[in-house]
Amino acid sequence: xxxxxxxxxxxxxxxxxxxxxxxxxxxxxxxxxxxxxxxxxxxxxxxxxxxxxxxxxxxxxxxxxxxxxxxxxxxxxxxxxxxxxxxxxxxxxxxxxxxxxxxxxxxxxxxxxxxxxxxxxxxxxxxxxxxxxxxxxxxxxxxxxxxxxxxxxxxxxxxxxxxxxxxxxxxxxxxxxxxxxxxxxxxxxxxxxxxxxxxxxxxxxxxxxxxxxxxxxxxxxxxxxxxxxxxxxxxxxxxxxxxxxxxxxxxxxxxxxxxxxxxxxxxxxxxxxxxxxxxxxxxxxxxx
Amino acid sequence: xxxxxxxxxxxxxxxxxxxxxxxxxxxxxxxxxxxxxxxxxxxxxxxxxxxxxxxxxxxxxxxxxxxxxxxxxxxxxxxxxxxxxxxxxxxxxxxxxxxxxxxxxxxxxxxxxxxxxxxxxxxxxxxxxxxxxxxxxxxxxxxxxxxxxxxxxxxxxxxxxxxxxxxxxxxxxxxxxxxxxxxxxxxxxxxxxxxxxxxxxxxxxxxxxxxxxxxxxxxxxxxxxxxxxxxxxxxxxxxxxxxxxxxxxxxxxxxxxxxxxxxxxxxxxxxxxxxxxxxxxxxxxxxxxxxxxxxxxxxxxxxxxxxxxxxxxxxxxxxxxxxxxxxxxxxxxxxxxxxxxxxxxxxxxxxxxxxxxxxxxxxxxxxxxxxxxxxxxxxxxxxxxxxxxxxxxxxxxxxxxxxxxxxxxxxxxxxxxxxxxxxxxxxxxxxxxxxxxxxxxxxxxxxxxxxxxxxxxxxxxxxxxxxxxxxxxxxxxxxxxxxxxxxxxxxxxxxxxxxxxxxxxxxxxxxxxxxxxxxxxxxxxxxxxxxxxxxxxxxxxxxxxxxxxxxxxxxxxxxxxxxxxxx
Numbered sequence: 001x002x003x004x005x006x007x008x009x010x011x012x013x014x015x016x017x018x019x020x021x022x023x024x025x026x027x028x029x030x031x032x033x034x035x036x037x038x039x040x041x042x043x044x045x046x047x048x049x050x051x052x053x054x055x056x057x058x059x060x061x062x063x064x065x066x067x068x069x070x071x072x073x074x075x076x077x078x079x080x081x082x083x084x085x086x087x088x089x090x091x092x093x094x095x096x097x098x099x100x101x102x103x104x105x106x107x108x109x110x111x112x113x114x115x116x117x118x119x120x121x122x123x124x125x126x127x128x129x130x131x132x133x134x135x136x137x138x139x140x141x142x143x144x145x146x147x148x149x150x151x152x153x154x155x156x157x158x159x160x161x162x163x164x165x166x167x168x169x170x171x172x173x174x175x176x177x178x179x180x181x182x183x184x185x186x187x188x189x190x191x192x193x194x195x196x197x198x199x200x201x202x203x204x205x206x207x208x209x210x211x212x213x214x215x216x217x218x219x220x221x222x223x224x225x226x227x228x229x230x231x232x233x234x235x236x237x238x239x240x241x242x243x244x245x246x247x248x249x250x251x252x253x254x255x256x257x258x259x260x261x262x263x264x265x266x267x268x269x270x271x272x273x274x275x276x277x278x279x280x281x282x283x284x285x286x287x288x
Numbered sequence: 289x290x291x292x293x294x295x296x297x298x299x300x301x302x303x304x305x306x307x308x309x310x311x312x313x314x315x316x317x318x319x320x321x322x323x324x325x326x327x328x329x330x331x332x333x334x335x336x337x338x339x340x341x342x343x344x345x346x347x348x349x350x351x352x353x354x355x356x357x358x359x360x361x362x363x364x365x366x367x368x369x370x371x372x373x374x375x376x377x378x379x380x381x382x383x384x385x386x387x388x389x390x391x392x393x394x395x396x397x398x399x400x401x402x403x404x405x406x407x408x409x410x411x412x413x414x415x416x417x418x419x420x421x422x423x424x425x426x427x428x429x430x431x432x433x434x435x436x437x438x439x440x441x442x443x444x445x446x447x448x449x450x451x452x453x454x455x456x457x458x459x460x461x462x463x464x465x466x467x468x469x470x471x472x473x474x475x476x477x478x479x480x481x482x483x484x485x486x487x488x489x490x491x492x493x494x495x496x497x498x499x500x501x502x503x504x505x506x507x508x509x510x511x512x513x514x515x516x517x518x519x520x521x522x523x524x525x526x527x528x529x530x531x532x533x534x535x536x537x538x539x540x541x542x543x544x545x546x547x548x549x550x551x552x553x554x555x556x557x558x559x560x561x562x563x564x565x566x567x568x569x570x571x572x573x574x575x576x577x578x579x580x581x582x583x584x585x586x587x588x589x590x591x592x593x594x595x596x597x598x599x600x601x602x603x604x605x606x607x608x609x610x611x612x613x614x615x616x617x618x619x620x621x622x623x624x625x626x627x628x629x630x631x632x633x634x635x636x637x638x639x640x641x642x643x644x645x646x647x648x649x650x651x652x653x654x655x656x657x658x659x660x661x662x663x664x665x666x667x668x669x670x671x672x673x674x675x676x677x678x679x680x681x682x683x684x685x686x687x688x689x690x691x692x693x694x695x696x697x698x699x700x701x702x703x704x705x706x707x708x709x710x711x712x713x714x715x716x717x718x719x720x721x722x723x724x725x726x727x728x729x730x731x732x733x734x735x736x737x738x739x740x741x742x743x744x745x746x747x748x749x750x751x752x753x754x755x756x757x758x759x760x761x762x763x764x765x766x767x768x769x770x771x772x773x774x775x776x777x778x779x780x781x782x783x784x785x786x787x788x789x790x791x792x793x794x795x796x797x798x799x800x801x802x803x804x805x806x807x808x809x810x811x812x813x814x815x816x817x818x819x820x821x822x823x824x825x826x827x828x829x830x831x832x833x834x835x836x837x838x839x840x841x842x843x844x845x846x847x848x849x850x851x852x853x854x855x
Contacts, residue, residue, distance in 0.1 A: 190344070191344050193389035194389045194402070200336070
């Protein structure tokens, strides 16, 4: 099995202090510690459990972000991932979920030869839950969202439990596919000391070239210490679909919304209901 | 939450100047990095690795082990068909530590260990014990592997040590119903079968911590007809070979998560560890020294937890319109807890460094002949380790009890309720001054270093340090404490009366211990005044009053005073 896990470095919004937000409503990333997005860790654990069952499996962790996001790849290696790829390029900066999904899917295409892609349901900074489904769409893959547990794998099909309102659904789907894993899944196993003592030396070529990198002499004997670093050109990406220029989402302003009423409405999945729901959101300016 | 990063004091001990030498020897001058991909290339990387592992342990302890402690305590282990089942939360803790690779901390890499020095093992144990002393026992028993490493055959090392590093649990089966403090009376019978070419054990062991472990070290009588310690040998018994079952789990006052077992050996297949007849006189003595340092560390962890609980409560509880920490009667108590804790840590890590150096020289001496200078150094480190261990075990466990007592006191009526952590700490602390040798036996082990003048000489050496102007007065007061101690020793010796010496031994021991802790805390305060200066001021004041009290007692004492005791 070749398993790809998509992960994101996020500000730890679980411990928000007074300096967490800038005056313009954006997140003050320097005031919050950068962590491995929690649901991405749930996804990694599902991948590691498959590897426990099929030890020949290979887990590749992919993250997109600035150079410092390489720390996420190391964190993944400490827990048992086999290799890491950092997508980093100025052209990727300012990406919304659509541009992010495009870049990730191009990287996955370049990597090729995968059986399963796993990612967290959503990141704690944006809370959109869009990237996983969009990556699957870009790649033309089936997807199962809100996965709680991978139950079994047989005959090129995977059976998973997914969380739904008021219960659990059992879904069987063909490989290759993409799964988004939610926080109800098992916690990720702890960092392993032996792996940490080895892989804290792992670095991208950019980090290795920096003056304070101390482990150059270990690189030839331990190739796993070199993390791959891919730019826009490396993934044959279209610049107009990346970063700010590839992002249709525009944040006009941010305001506090205090919900006045606690009533709820139920809509069915019919086109008619969805149309009326969107109409209502447009009317009260929740959208548009 | 993180139990390493929230306690700045711990990092201080990584910075001690002797660490450079300890780590270089432990790492054979960093020669292993080509053979093992997790071996450090130099001192800086080694220390960075320790820091990372301590941070990981701090996180696991704060996020999992401490929150589990209540459940571990309430559910506890159960007995079923001669086997011990741990509480589910204990299983979770153990599994977490196994997966994190924290079960072979000090074992060499060739057996799958991390090859960390003793001092780092103790820093980890300090953190684990703060989270849950009972789990600390199960985890800390991995230290028994040192005995197999030091005295077992190559084949035994190959067979057992990798299992232990992967998480097999251990126990040391010494005590019997009629052999507690007096291990010379051990009766468990070992018989050699020529036919099967192996040993078999028969008999009963009692009060065995984690008695249903995977790998047992068992003290047994191998020499039929012998009656003393010279007839005892040490054996390795594996659970999977059968023949040992647990008859009972003791119903204890505290450390409920740590099963204390009564074991029945019924023709249990065993392997001799080391040489016959050396069981008690050599191997168990070495095993016990390690275990004593472990209990000293557990005591520090409990003392830390008690201080944290007391401080938090005193800063949040309001009475008479203010938080109670503002009342002198309360801040005196809380401040004394912290001072004792800091002074005890200074002693613990000084002991650990000496134990490290003594062990490293011992290992080196097995690889090559030591130079005369190295031999002299080695002897001194070993002597310091032997002299400091009974002090830190005895005084450490007493301080854990004092802190737990004061912690309940700070909580007032709430502290007496089972809802607060302090109540568990109070019960857990109580065992520390009993097991692995009572405080009274630590005094027996230490007193010869008092009467020989070794503690005096040691304190004098520690006093030869340049101190900044603001600590000169304190330095003078510690020197005066030493003078009072020396005078007391001389007076006790002048009686030339063994019973009087034994009777006064505890007081001499405490005088030596409090002076030693004062001067070692002074060293730490000189290195980092920000962290330790206030504790030093408070500790010296308390130590001084204790030493003056004992000095007065001894100077008024004459042997005929003993007539006032009825036996």
